[in-house]
Amino acid sequence: MHSDPDTCDLLVIGGGINGVGIANDAAGRGLSVLLCEQDDLAAHTSSASSKLIHGGLRYLEHFAFRLVREALGEREILLAKAPHIIWPLRFVLPHERHLRPWWMLRAGLFIYDHLGQRVRLPGSRAVKLAEDNPLRPDLLRAFEYSDCWVDDARLVVLNAMQAHAVGASILPRTRCIAARREGAWWQVTLQTASGLREVRARGLVNAAGPWAAKVIEDALDLPSPHALRLVQGSHIVLPRLYAGDQAYILQNVDQRIVFVLPYEDDFTLVGTTDRDYRGDPAEVKPTRDEEDYLLAVIGHYFRQTVDRQQIQHSYAGVRPLLDDDDSNPAAVTRDYTLSVQGQPDQPPLLSVFGGKLTTYRRLAESALAHLQPWFGQMGPAWTAKQPLPGGDFASxxxxxxxxxxxxxxxxxxxxxxxxxxxxxxxxxxxxxxxxxxxxxxxxxxxxxxxxxxxxxxxxxxxxxxxxxxxxxxxxxxxxxxxxxxxxxxxxxxxxxxx
Ligand SMILES: Cc1cc2nc3c(=O)[nH]c(=O)nc-3n(C[C@H](O)[C@H](O)[C@H](O)COP(=O)(O)OP(=O)(O)OC[C@H]3O[C@@H](n4cnc5c(N)ncnc54)[C@H](O)[C@@H]3O)c2cc1C
Known part of the structure; x- marks a missing residue:
């Protein structure tokens, strides 16, 4: 551990899942780490997700096999690491004749069952919908498959706690406003509630999510190697729509899918949407159109009618996606890219573009592999088997x-x-x-x-x-x-x- 609080091996900008994941992995390998987050931990995208640890069935349509394989494998690893905040969730996928054909769903689920490591989670199967099910009575057939639920914001906090336990300094409400290279160091200026603080770091990690490109251009005064596509997604919370622990994955006529998830015992969570977003990520809010869109999907599939008066709560987040020029925001890649800027004799800057909650641990391992040439002394990967704080119990x-x-x-x-x-x-x-x-x-x-x-x-x-x-x-x-x-x-x- 280092003794000078104002110098560190790695300074991580951003206390969302990717920042805390990298900070935790790095601290556990013996690097001295300081993480700054301008707001609260998980204040932005990482608390506004659909809260699924999932392979991403629909990404198969975009041939994202690398991402789906990695994400499927992570389901079981994360389930074992954090059985308190992650648990299995069984999904029902009703078949609508005029949408994706039965054979296509079956083929997709076959790949989903076999592409990644699966030990605890049961495979998919075709089912007949029971008469007392909450969906429209003319829906007769469906598939069932498994993914996992996660408390997204707590996943962030638990990673921060684990990082802290092995020596990392976690500084919420601390903004990185400038950083420049000085010899072997990054000289970083942090803004806290009580004033400015100068810190020196041997390496800089930019995990600022939707702000990643802005941090490079504005705070670091460098060109960003990639552009971000900001895609808004919103959710609504309704009073519980049905009994039972199952979730639904519903196909919409626009080819998008919408999740309907049991939430906090008394509620049902419905989401999400995809719309390009150009404003300040901190200001994103669900629009009336998005709420109507989600209510319409419920109205189409469920027997029970719902109206906007029943919305108990809603939230929106901004996906920081790597811009791949796709005209459809729902089709933009959900995979991540890591970029390292800096010659071997310069202190490195590693930036994260894109990513999922599900793949945060693998992303962190990959980030540290990229940084290895600068930190030859760091220990081996360790996070796959180590429970997150509080997660050391069997059932x-x-x-x-x-x-x-x-x-x-x-x-x-x-x-x-x-x-x-x-x-x-x-x-x-x-x-x-x-x-x-x-x-x-x-x-x-x-x-x-x-x-x-x-x-x-x-x-x-x-x-x-x-x-x-x-x-x-x-x-x-x-x-x-x-x-x-x-x-x-x-x-x-x-x-x-x-
Ligand atoms: C609607 C929606 C649904 C999703 N559903 C799922 C899902 O079900 N499963 C899944 O796996 N993934 C899901 N995702 C994706 C996942 O939520 C994101 O990929 C992930 O949360 C991004 O984390 P991050 O750390 O990169 O960004 P963030 O969580 O946004 O963290 C970046 C942090 O950096 C901070 N920051 C920015 N600039 C500075 C600065 N200058 N100084 C200090 N701090 C700074 C910000 O305040 C922010 O807290 C979803 C995303 C959305 C939007």
Whole structure:
């Protein structure tokens, strides 16, 4: 570990999944790492996804075999690393005669079953839709296949925690405003709430997602090797539309597909859309047209009618895709490209263009392989087998029982949520408690002062949105008065920006 806080081997710009993934891998290999994120961890694309660890069935239509193979293999690796925030999800793909033919779906799923490593997840099969299923009664046949669910923002936070545990400095609300090469170093200027800070790094990683090209051009004053295509995708949250744990993958007449996913026990998540976006990525919001589009897909497939009054929440994100000049935003490649700028005798700049949550770990390994010539001392790859923090348990059910034995006074809903959000990490705020009262003020939906204190202390939470919309999705479960009280508590107790 290094002792001077203002010098490091690697400075990572961006606290989305790709930035924390690279920081974590690098720190675990013995490099001294500093990560700066201008907002909260996962504040942007990495908390606005469809929340799937998936091979990407539809990418097969675009012959993206490399990406699909890599992503399929990652499903099982990530499932084992993080059984608290990642779990299997069975998808139903109903067949509509006038859309993709039956044989084509069967062939696609055959490839999907066999292209990547699959041990725990069951394969696909054709099914007859039961009479009591929630879809239109004239839909009779479907396929089923498996992918995984992930809590996207928590995947980011857990990687940041693991990086921190092996020595990385994680600096949320810290913006990189300039960097220039000086001999063997990058001289980097960071802007924090309390002023400017100068840091020297032997290598720079630009994982700024939708801002990646802008960081190179504006902060580094260099030409960007690639252009980004920013493609907006939005989701709506409806009250739960159907019983059961299954998800649906629905084909639309425009050839796009829309996911319908069980969400936070009481809700159904519907998304996504694809539209070119040219504004500030931080300002992206779902449009009325996108919401109508998603409602229309539900109206077309489900027996139950839905209208906009039922939308409980909606969110949008911007995919930072490598611009491949495709006229259709849905067809632009979802694969990633890493670019290294710098001669062997110069400190390197590695930039990430594109990428999926699903492939973040492999992307990080590839990033470090690219940086190897500059950091000959770094250790070998290690992330495939190491659980993420809190993920060292075999089955969520067994862990829930363990929690019940240790803390019989927790409600069943609390136990379930703690296992799904924190895994073993929840002992950090429960261990000292002997009764529910010991957890302090109750804010609603099982959220207590003890949990908030832990989120501030160990997970870098500073604002009400950090805890209600990223570290958890309790924003869906607390009413306005309860949310206001959480905001008040955070203002009084959360650490001020450094
Ligand atoms: C609608 C939608 C659905 C998706 N669904 C899925 C899915 O189901 N499964 C899947 O695998 N993938 C999915 N993806 C893709 C996935 O979410 C993204 O590829 C991934 O989150 C990108 O992560 P990132 O770290 O590159 O970018 P981000 O998460 O945006 O992180 C970049 C960070 O850099 C920070 N930053 C920028 N400039 C600076 C600066 N100067 N200084 C400091 N910090 C800076 C930003 O604040 C930001 O937090 C989806 C994407 C979208 C938009």
């Amino acid at each position: 969520p059910l067994a862990l829930e029982q363990e929690l019940e034995e240790a803390f019989p006074w927790l409600t069943q809903a609390q136990r379930r949520r703690f296992v799904r959000s924190y895994g073993r990490l929840c002992w950090r705020f429960l261990a000292e408690a002997r009764s529910a009262a010991d957890l302090g003020e109750m804010f609603g939906a099982g959220l207590t002062a003890a949990e908030l204190g832990y989120l501030c202390r160990d997970e870098w939470a500073q604002s009400v949105d950090d805890v209600l919309w990223r570290r958890s999705k309790l924003g869906l479960h607390l009413n306005a008065v309860e949310q206001a009280r959480v905001a008040e508590w955070m203002q009084e107790n959360a650490p001020a920006d450094s």
